[in-house]
Amino acid sequence: MSHAVTFNHNKYRPFTPVSKPDRRWPDQAITTAPDWCSVDLRDGNQALVEPMNAQQKLRLWDLLLSVGFKQIEVGFPSASSHDFAFLRQLIEEDRIPEDVTVQVLTQARADLIGRTFEALKGVRRAVVHFYNSTSTVQRRDVFKLDREGIKRIAVEGARLVKAEAAQHPETEWVFEYSPESFTGTELDFAVEVCDAVNSVLEPTPENPVIINLPATVEMSTPNVYADQIEWFCDHVTHREAIKISLHTHNDRGCAVAAAELGVMAGADRIEGTLMGNGERTGNMDIITMAMNLYSQGVDPKLDFGRMDEVIAVTRECTQLPVHPRHPYAGELVFTAFSGSHQDAINKCLARRSPDEPWDVAYLPIDPADIGRNYQEVIRINSQSGKGGVAYVLQRDYGLELPRWLQVDFSAAVQGLAESSESEVGSEAIYQLFTDTYLNSRNGWSLGNYQLQREGEVDALTVTLHHGGKELTATGRGNGVVDAFVDAMESVINTRVVLVEYSEHTLGQSADAEAVCYIQLNIDGERPCGVGRSNDIVHASLAAILSALDGSGIAMTKAA
Numbered sequence: 001m002s003h004a005v006t007f008n009h010n011k012y013r014p015f016t017p018v019s020k021p022d023r024r025w026p027d028q029a030i031t032t033a034p035d036w037c038s039v040d041l042r043d044g045n046q047a048l049v050e051p052m053n054a055q056q057k058l059r060l061w062d063l064l065l066s067v068g069f070k071q072i073e074v075g076f077p078s079a080s081s082h083d084f085a086f087l088r089q090l091i092e093e094d095r096i097p098e099d100v101t102v103q104v105l106t107q108a109r110a111d112l113i114g115r116t117f118e119a120l121k122g123v124r125r126a127v128v129h130f131y132n133s134t135s136t137v138q139r140r141d142v143f144k145l146d147r148e149g150i151k152r153i154a155v156e157g158a159r160l161v162k163a164e165a166a167q168h169p170e171t172e173w174v175f176e177y178s179p180e181s182f183t184g185t186e187l188d189f190a191v192e193v194c195d196a197v198n199s200v201l202e203p204t205p206e207n208p209v210i211i212n213l214p215a216t217v218e219m220s221t222p223n224v225y226a227d228q229i230e231w232f233c234d235h236v237t238h239r240e241a242i243k244i245s246l247h248t249h250n251d252r253g254c255a256v257a258a259a260e261l262g263v264m265a266g267a268d269r270i271e272g273t274l275m276g277n278g279e280r281t282g283n284m285d286i287i288t289m290a291m292n293l294y295s296q297g298v299d300p301k302l303d304f305g306r307m308d309e310v311i312a313v314t315r316e317c318t319q320l321p322v323h324p325r326h327p328y329a330g331e332l333v334f335t336a337f338s339g340s341h342q343d344a345i346n347k348c349l350a351r352r353s354p355d356e357p358w359d360v361a362y363l364p365i366d367p368a369d370i371g372r373n374y375q376e377v378i379r380i381n382s383q384s385g386k387g388g389v390a391y392v393l394q395r396d397y398g399l400e401l402p403r404w405l406q407v408d409f410s411a412a413v414q415g416l417a418e419s420s421e422s423e424v425g426s427e428a429i430y431q432l433f434t435d436t437y438l439n440s441r442n443g444w445s446l447g448n449y450q451l452q453r454e455g456e457v458d459a460l461t462v463t464l465h466h467g468g469k470e471l472t473a474t475g476r477g478n479g480v481v482d483a484f485v486d487a488m489e490s491v492i493n494t495r496v497v498l499v500e501y502s503e504h505t506l507g508q509s510a511d512a513e514a515v516c517y518i519q520l521n522i523d524g525e526r527p528c529g530v531g532r533s534n535d536i537v538h539a540s541l542a543a544i545l546s547a548l549d550g551s552g553i554a555m556t557k558a559a
């Protein structure tokens, strides 16, 4: 394969690690949920091919409330009349619950800040989130300003939001400042700018400012981001009066990991979106991070118990598909196709008692917790093994196949899966089971039989049908199974050894059907058979005949 001349890694530079020999975050664990802020209606919306209409925004807003978000960034009202109108609608229709705070974004620019406060008029409580880019590249190429110039934008923004807020004391104001493109900003400069902003805002522990440190572009491994967060927390002034918020993007695929390590490094708050929708590769996926906490026994303070509804509404509003393997939410994430996984899941679920902590191989959480059922856990294709097939027959048809029959039957399922080159559904598996063991394969069927007890010995006379002909056989033995094996030995004139026998009823009642599973040894061949009847004796005889019938060679001697 020839390489395109443009595919040249020499064009790029590695990220600079943070020199931090005293790092503490690797020893931390997350034991409580951070404060969550959904930015679906702002960062998520600004990244959509077709931004949400008013109806879709309301739908998503209601969903976010029902999941339990207490802080929701609802838009950039100074940038768009739609965002402005949506915020007005929430305020004027009194749609913001007492315990929920709306947040709005604005650049640190006078006209935009003025318009932002217009949009917020009459709101009970709000987070005003202002930002300006501080990164080296944006300073050089976008703003063409030095550090002082960039700091001035931030400080002026802080002064303006504070002044605007002071004119509306009826509202409870919270300020949030982002040194946008924090991950491309020298750490000392990020601290310098945020300190300067805070010297205007004058936060206190009772009235803290939110300092949001965005990985506007994810530029390094998550450990470096965590180092940056810890370094920032160690050096910023008035840490006790600041809520450190994180807002990670997923350019390198590690937005959730970065946010998690960032929380370990001292952050209090997380901004993100459902399913990680957002600019480019998206924002941090709050579902994944919250469910990661949940799976560790930490209350995520968000309720994803109705995951399918969350997915349906999000998909409808964003018009974005959900990957079938999206963590926790995707259609296939609790499904095992491969044999060894199925076998392990099957055994763990069978052994598990419901009052013990969840500990099931390959399933990090109980699918039932998010409204999924076990139906989807095990699905069958050519990668599947006997355990999975047995699980499906047990789950859907109550058949408890003994291990040796699982082995025998899995070859048939494998053959079907390979020839069909597709998934094999539960009904097709059952049909194959019926065709393989329950329907006569070579035309033999059981007619009447008579059993007589003579002392310690049972004598059996049985009628067999084949191709319109009738054949009577007799046998003696210790019990009816033994007597029938004896009768069949005389029919095929070959030694028949009963190797395995297993039975169960299909239900609790006295007249419940019985299922009998048999394995024979005939000249080294080990045919298996299954019989099913309201009468256990009939089921046993039918199973033996099924095994003989299926073996083909044996019964040709009788035909």
Ligand SMILES: CC(=O)SCCNC(=O)CCNC(=O)[C@H](O)C(C)(C)COP(=O)(O)OP(=O)(O)OC[C@H]1O[C@@H](n2cnc3c(N)ncnc32)[C@H](O)[C@@H]1OP(=O)(O)O
Pocket: 043, 046, 076, 078, 079, 080, 106, 107, 108, 109, 131, 132, 133, 142, 143, 153, 180, 216, 279
């Ligand atoms: C990482 C993020 O997601 S940040 C949020 C991004 N979201 C959005 O941008 C929402 C949609 N944006 C918009 O509709 C528009 O950009 C507006 C209304 C906000 C601004 O519109 P305009 O002023 O017409 O245009 P534009 O966005 O191109 O503005 C760029 C100007 O603002 C300046 N600017 C950009 N960001 C900031 C900032 N945070 N603070 C101060 N000035 C800024 C730029 O230097 C540039 O200045 P110049 O015109 O002197 O060259």
Ligand SMILES: CC(C)C(=O)C(=O)O
Pocket: 043, 105, 131, 178, 180, 181, 212, 214, 215, 216, 217, 247, 249
């Ligand atoms: C405005 C900021 C927080 C942002 O959206 C980003 O940096 O991605």
